[in-house]
Amino acid sequence: MSVTSSALASQLAPTSSLAGAYARIRQASLALCDGLAPEDMVLQSMPSASPLKWHLAHTSWFFENFILATDAQHRPLRDGWNFLFNSYYQSVGPMHARAARGLLSRPTVADVLDYRRDVDAAMRERLERGVSVELAALVRLGLEHEQQHQELMLMDLLHLFSLNPLEPAYRPATARTPQPARTPGWHRGREGIVMIGHDGEGFAFDNESPRHRVLLQPHRIANRMVTNGEFREFIRDGGYRRPTLWLSDGWAKACAEAWQHPPYWSDDLDSEFTLAGRVALDPAAPVCPISYFEADAYARWAGARLPTEAEWEDMAARLPDRHGNFVESGALRPLAADIGTSDLPQQMYGDAWEWTSSAYSAYPGYRPDDGAIGEYNGKFMSGQLVLRGGACITPAAHVRASYRNFFYPADRWQFAGFRLGQDA
Structure with a gap:
């Protein structure tokens, strides 16, 4: 024809x-x-x-x-x-x-x-x-x-x-004026039946669909990510020595690999290795990178929990824009949250991918694409957890509220941090 x-x-x-x-x-x-x-x-x-x-x-x-x-x-x-x-x-x-x-x-x-x-x-x-x-x-x-x-x-x-004893720098550090951490607080999330998943506008990966209904219980989400300073208090309070704070697999992993602090921190907890080389630890910046197991243990220590991906997405999708610290800023490391007067949640986009408590699994009605492209996401839906929001090394145009990143819970080299959630 x-x-x-x-x-x-x-x-x-x-x-x-x-x-x-x-x-x-x-x-x-x-x-x-x-x-x-x-x-x-x-x-x-x-x-x-x-x-x-x-x-x-x-x-x-x-x-x-x-x-x-x-x-x-x-x-x-x-x-x-x-x-x-x-x-x-x-x-x-x-x-x-x-x-x-x-x-x-x-x-x-x-x-x-x-x-x-x-x-x-x-x-x-x-x-x-x-x-x-x-x-x-x-x-x-x-x-x-x-x-x-x-x-x-x-x-x-x-x-x-x-791993290089010379601790080389990839790019020089961008000059930053130190600032205090934003006062911690909570934002009440919506409850009831809400829609999550890609809304059909613009690009999305197949694992972001179909858009579907979920039931949200009464909950709150922290106004910013957990900071280095807060995580250092967890360490000093014996966070890596208290098995009651840890999931069993996490405790076994932490013991087997002798975890004592996040992977790039110094033993004295005063500095960290970054793409700019070794720098003083900024107590107001988000802790990153850490594993899901460490984030979950901290949340238990703090009397809270990690948000679900539905709670996170519903909150992020209602923000007026996707402003954040992305790769274009040149910082190449997480930065402290804005201490300005905005009462919106901070750092929902950029800085560090945020662990959620949700398993990386298929949405109701999900079907992978045909052929080799169908191997892109669907076949990894086993044993991993969802992260949201992007990081300081993510291109700004690459993220959206429905984006589902995923890693194994013990992974701790990717740019991952977290914020707290709690039942309301």
Whole structure:
């Protein structure tokens, strides 16, 4: 069946803004590597992390495999790289072991940067020819996926640099005027039946849908995140030595790994290692990064609990904007909440991802996408917990009230903190 040119045009998505977003987001990944040496980009500090070189290659692999390869004339740009830079897409094919990504001295960083240029050139040509609405949606998914990896690049680099006895700085610290912590307080949440989940406007991952009803019991949510100073009091009061505060799995993990404080803090609790190197601990800034187990133990110590994801989303969705400390601020670490006169909840967006008490599971009526893209989120809905709100290393346009991040409860290298909730 033939298709007229006018009919074909009606099936194509506008690509000018998409091409602009593609160029901007791809360049942002490279900008994160400014000032780094190749040696910084090839090391893997632990199985959960990846070399920056791998992130740069994998995000390019995503566009080649899910966009460029839809063209019947496309041929792989690099032989054997499908195996090296596939992450977890079993339906695409076999993959190199995740824990061994740091053993790949070849391809070199220069080879990977050449690959990125080739992918970008092919993508520019593809977008200029026009893409279907369905393919445009995959391009957008690829861009959101790349922004997730931009966060991972900074998380992984911080962990890597923290293991170096020289404690190198990634970027110099931005001058900040110290300020006291905002007075703690509570905001009464709504109760009754409310709607949560993506409302259909703009981009969202499949795990944010369908929008559905939940029942909220009477509750309150803290007006800001828990601070370093408050968490230090928990430590000094024996928080890491009192098993009655901890979930059993958390206590076992803390004992097995000898946890005594958040991972980048000094033993004297006066400084922390950051992307700006070692700096004095800011008692008014949010504590970050910590595991769910540590956040939950603190909440018990404080006579409170962690919010559910529905409580968090309902509160955040009613804020007038998504203002926060994101990667664009250049701070690259959580900052103290504003002590101004606003009576709105502070730090709901940016600074640090916030642990909730909610298991990462499917919403009622959820169906993963067909094909390999269906492996993106759904297959990880086991044993993980939901985090909300974004962090100081998150691009501002990447978050929304319905965004569901997820990690295992013992993970403590990602930029995660928390705020308290309580029954009302």
